[in-house]
Amino acid sequence: MCKALIIGAGGVGTVVTQKIAADPVFTDVMLASRTKSKCDAVAAAIGGDRVKTAEVDADNVAQLCELFRAFKPDIVVNVALPYQDLTIMDACLECGCNYLDTANYEPRDEAHFEYSWQWAYQDRFKAAGLTAILGCGFDPGVTAVFTAYAAKHHFDEIHYLDIVDCNAGNHGMAFATNFNPEINIREVTQKGRYYENGQWVVTEPHEIHRPLHYPGIGERESYVIYHEELESLVKNYPTIRRARFWMTFGQEYLTHLRVIQNIGMARIDPIIYNGVEIVPIQFLKAVLPDPKSLGANYHGQTSIGCRIRGVKDGKERTYYIYNNCDHEQAFRETGTQAVSFTTGVPAALGASMWAKGLWRGAGVFNVEEFDPDPFLAELGPQGLPWHELFDVDIEV
Ligand code: NDP
Structure with a gap:
């Protein structure tokens, strides 16, 4: 049994949700974002009641935790914006969830790209026995x-x-x-x-x-x-x-x-x-x-x-x-289009690698630290x- 929660219902979130919904390793799937109607449209296109939806402000750790405690995801796939990386990682630590994203954290007021903010979570994820997988789109990914x-x-x-x-x-x-x-x-x-x-x-x-x-x-x-x-x-x-x-x-x-x-x-x-x-x-x-x-x-x-x-x-x-x-x-x-597709497919596949126990570990990892073979085979x-x-x- 593996529950996946996807955050962000944009172009990438649409592809991730379709791919995760089609993967039998995931028993329960939820798509949550700032605008719930966008999640509902993605879920409706997939059909049935395979994908649950919710509204969440991912800048708000308390709101995230409320959602995580209700749905109890094993893994949270963050395909909202890079601004939300740290709040979602904080909520994962607080609620005992594993984490995956496709873009490194950026402060809103500074166009500055570096992993230091997220690598600083290494000890906390390690101590909690949780996996954080960083940068699992196409590039990075x-x-x-x-x-x-x-x-x-x-x-x-x-x-x-x-x-x-x-x-x-x-x-x-x-x-x-x-x-x-x-x-x-x-x-x-x-x-x-x-x-x-x-x-x-x-x-x-x-x-x-x-x-x-x-x-x-x-x-x-x-x-x-x-x-x-x-x-x-x-x-x-x-x-x-x-x-x-x-x-x-x-x-x-x-x-x-x-x-x-x-x-x-x-x-x-x-x-x-x-x-x-x-x-x-x-x-x-x-x-x-x-x-x-x-x-x-x-x-x-x-x-x-x-x-x-x-x-x-x-x-x-x-x-x-x-x-x-x-x-x-x-x-x-x-x-x-292909840019959303090439980002969403690897994100869903990375989550699947984690769910199958192929990409695991306690701590914060960039994707090159895992075995590339099972990922590339799929x-x-x-x-x-x-x-x-x-x-x-x-x-x-
Ligand atoms: P979009 O802008 O289309 O989608 C972002 C989604 O996140 C929207 O649904 C948006 O909600 C939601 N969102 C934004 N802020 C919040 C918030 N505070 N709380 C909850 N939800 C929020 O972006 P894309 O789908 O194009 O990109 C998604 C991510 O993928 C980005 O981080 C981007 O950097 C990354 N990316 C990575 C690539 C790679 O190869 N590694 C390549 C391309 C993108 P709303 O609909 O209400 O605005």
Whole structure:
């Protein structure tokens, strides 16, 4: 018997709930979020009475605990926003629940990405005998599992790691973000940062870029940005000399982004408008398309993977492991686009790994600390098939 509680009924929460509801390891499933009607719509689409729903403010530990004590989840899957990570972890500790998320904690008033806040929970989860699984979406998530798989099977030492994330889809809108606009714009407008020879090198936003070739897609301009899995991967694989994260952006997207920043709409500090306090980026989110609504007209593929150089048996080798996901196929299966799909499938699968006793431990873990094999064996059947290329030109 395993009870799963999912928090957050956005694009990612929709996919997670569908996948968890379809997994017989979970005897009871609940979806809770700020707006209960959104949970009800997801539950109704699944049908029957498989998914219970509830309203909860995940910023409020007391409210969370009331819900946890009533439903008694074994595992809580947090796919609300990164702002809620710590309150949900606090409630898990208070009520004896295990925890999984897809994005590291961010304070609301500072676009700052690091695991220190959540790693600080290590002793408390350990003492409570509970598991906290951090960053189990696609990136972070599958990218770290790919790296763990490479380290386990193909390398004695990983020296160079380049995570490459291409969205070659077209949704037909002038400007839209693929996941929560506020979180997405905070992420892509920050300074670039990569790891080299034991140091973090900081760049201007989008300063380093070059065209990279993606399988089944072709060449796309790719930009070095900071991404949170770099922090845990260089810690867990100390042989890494350089680790970078590349993401593709179209010129039109970058132009919109520049204008949004130049006119102050990306600001995260409150301003007074007509006597009311508003945060410009939160206002912008309210007028941008809901990422969940993009799916109907989204065509093309995403391609995300790891390009790795290192040594095996004293010989240099290169290795590329990746998944391509088709937006239309994701929409047909779940009613959401590929970015929600590629995040939601691994989150549900991580929860399933925990429920089956395959990913367990007392403490706070990043996903590369678990055995990648059972996870990757299931990832293809769950809708995200992956491929390997050996000793090819990985361009980076
Ligand atoms: P959405 O904005 O679509 O959904 C977020 C959901 O959380 C909404 O239903 C929202 O409620 C709910 N929520 C927000 N605040 C609270 C609160 N205080 N209490 C309860 N519920 C709340 O986001 P996405 O589905 O696109 O993304 C979800 C998460 O996935 C984010 O953390 C994002 O960073 C992460 N992500 C991770 C990726 C990865 O590969 N690792 C990739 C993409 C996303 P309401 O509907 O009322 O607004």
